[in-house]
Amino acid sequence: MSPVRICSRTACKESAVFTLTYVYRDSTAVLGPLAAYVEPHCYDLCAEHADRLTAPMGWELVRLPVEDTEPSSDDLEALADAVREAARPTRRQExxxxxxxxxxxxxxxxxxxxxxxxxxxxxxx
Known part of the structure; x- marks a missing residue:
């Protein structure tokens, strides 16, 4: 079993239950179930901080549904792949x-x- 992850907010010692990531290209913040692995540029949040979370002005906040059961690693990998793909710059053909x-x-x-x-x-x- 993996060690308990703590909320990324300063001075918060609660257990993390959500993961926040950003898609800068689309000005979108995505809040979903706790990721299976700690990823750079992602933030783990406790339930209280996730509930109070707001997106920066001009950004959209997407809250993914959280199931009662533990998400599969396939679901989390698919989410991470989708976020990476959306953030990847497209090359313009000359x-x-x-x-x-x-x-x-x-x-x-x-x-x-x-x-x-x-x-x-x-x-x-």
Whole structure:
């Protein structure tokens, strides 16, 4: 059996029963059942502090339902994976071969569309 985890709030010595995590990209705080493992950037909270929790201004607070039974490790891993995936930045694909360079000024290029590609002109840095 794992040791009892204590609430992350300063000076609180109560047992933690919830885990709080943030998805900064979506301005969302997620409060769910106590995670199976201590994760960096997550906060364990007791019942009292979880009940009084509010999200920062402009943020959404999502409270996941807590079941009477112990959550499975699969549920917690799926939640952690979903939070990590939501926080992962998406990479924007650079256009390649979609135009013909017509002019250059400093680091900027003026491109003319290749008529066969069906794209519109674009400025490229």
């Amino acid at each position: 256009p390649v071969g979609q135009g013909i360079e017509v002019s250059r000024r400093g680091h900027l290029r003026v491109l003319r569309s290749d008529p066969s590609s069906g794209t519109t002109p674009a400025a490229d840095e």
